Amino acid sequence: ENVGGTTYFYSPEDFAPQFQSVQKEYIFHQQQQQPVVLPNYSFYPGMPSHIAHMKVKANMPQFFLPDEIKMELLNRHACSLMQIDPAQHPDIPTEVDSYHQLYPLEAPPANPLQKSSMFSYPSTCYKAVNTKDCLTYCLKRIHGFRLANTKCLATVDQWKKLYHPNVVQLKEVFTTTAFGDNSLIFVYDFHPVAETLMIRHFSASSTVNGYTTDTTRTFTGSKTSGVSNGPRQHAGLLPESLIWAYIVQLSSALRAIHTAGLACGVMDPTKILISSKSRLRINCIGIFDVLTFDSNQGNYVSLVPHYQQEDLVALGKVVLALACNSIMAIQREQVSNSLELVARNYSTDLKNLILYLMGSQRRQRSVNDIMPMIGARFYTQLDAAQLRSDVVENELAK
């Protein structure tokens, strides 16, 4: 609403009741029948002093400037709005189930039959608009897959109920012949301008081994490492604070997943998305379940506890690779060297956490057991989240 050159978020009528309650608490003068000079308009009264003089610790992985946040928002907008010229892409259907305006998020593989090494099927990723709610989603297409057993859809329903700030939510799963084959489509929330942990931290490795690289195929070459990899601890290693920021988020996601009676199955640098400086979300959840379910003829549910243990090992490998800043670090013959490198450069807590997660103990391990190793670093994460919130709220107030 624009009144007299001033833009109001709310009409004066909406605004009045809340405002009265402020007056009740702050303008005691009125109770005493004394006049108060109150402007009859609303504008940004300048930056609060706690924002103007905010002190952010050096090497803080969540470090950000208000301008960086705004720039990222603009980039997200631009990315959300990108469209292809349909005439140039006869291979992309105009409509798939209730989704249209498909836009490919990855380049087509050099060999169209190339399988995703993680899922044993070729896969492609699109953004698309749902015709019912008009929101943009991410479609993950598994090529040439015929769903033999619909019992796995019970697990899909469980995944759809899981809403967590560090998980890309699964919206629905359906089969389609719109691409000219039997395809299975997984629909997720779309997070524009997010990149994978693989691209952010491991794309510069000369030889990428140990982890699958299917989602990196177009990006690896065009990325200049060192510029966007953020602050470095020393000797080309990541700052320990960044690694803990990741650990806290990934363990938070695993806790929620395991508590729901599910296993992640995709704890892998190619399946972890980074937004902004350090916000992580586990991507592609549910695909592992459906594909594994199918190949095991329904034995999947009884194997969940086993896969949960494997999630912990996989988290340990991700952390070890980050701490060595190399995907090579997790190769079997490298692990003991890698652990020595961690012991030399990082805290004992970090080394113990990796040992616990990757350990081959017979006894059942739980993601809850790493909480004491995180310890006071929870406070660091919360402090950073609150400071970031202060800055973003102040931007909103302008």
Added chain:
Amino acid sequence: ENVGGTTYFYSPEDFAPQFQSVQKEYIFHQQQQQPVVLPNYSFYPGMPSHIAHMKVKANMPQFFLPDEIKMELLNRHACSLMQIDPAQHPDIPTEVDSYHQLYPLEAPPANPLQKSSMFSYPSTCYKAVNTKDCLTYCLKRIHGFRLANTKCLATVDQWKKLYHPNVVQLKEVFTTTAFGDNSLIFVYDFHPVAETLMIRHFSASSTVNGYTTDTTRTFTGSKTSGVSNGPRQHAGLLPESLIWAYIVQLSSALRAIHTAGLACGVMDPTKILISSKSRLRINCIGIFDVLTFDSNQGNYVSLVPHYQQEDLVALGKVVLALACNSIMAIQREQVSNSLELVARNYSTDLKNLILYLMGSQRRQRSVNDIMPMIGARFYTQLDAAQLRSDVVENELAK
């Protein structure tokens, strides 16, 4: 900048470089000399699906709606801009040191000599604008206080260096005769529309005992309880999740204070500010030190470890009062009844935390020892902070 009816945060020149980097990663078509249809303007592309379908747990103390956040921002603006008519207030100086536009935040006490029961001196609170940086601050005036010993200013300097999201930062301390007496002024960040924990949760108590009530004197009567006290657990008790949200923030502040070699001294419901739904900040830090320093002729520093232990007891009392939803609960003769009430209505962790903090153990206790009792609730706090951040960022993107 307003171009063709569209408002840009950035000029197209500023925007270009970042945008190129997005293109590098997402518009692989260009690398292949294929045309991409990209809008040459930027606007809000609609709500992201993870915001549109956000699931917030019932009874979540950090629950909020985008509209609530905006309304609070408007209220903060209005509060920041309030001014008095100087002609009506000859008692308020037009300038105090480098501050002007003083606005009283509390009603004058009925008896002008009434002492703050916490500090043994009368005190008054103003907001004021600093003439050098033009930012608004909060001035806490201690009436009729003559600073005998300037050694305490070393402690003040330590406080000024403490920047923490759950502490109202001390900016400077000076003496003045502008009010016609010897006054000591403590300058803090100003947090408009914040209210004290005392007002939010304990103002409806018929008889307020055990805690000082000096800052509640004008507000108590005008507050309708139950409406603004937020969600209730049952039987008039606060939800346990809200109490833990408070514990995490207050213990975070105490950790930072104790680590800096300081003692809080003002862990009291009248000295804890709440902004929004549940964001806490400890207020009035440093006053206790200066006043205590003075009366002890410089013995203050050696007593810091003792005062730190008292901080833990004081935190235990705050938590016990919250858990019983009554300030009466901490009276000596009530404590055992109160602890029974906690045991009946809340988790064992909460009872143990209170017992630990209020315990009269001979051995040195530390705020770090309560971390295992908080346990997985750290994750709950972080999840809530991330979801809130998602919502506020989306508002900013509009």
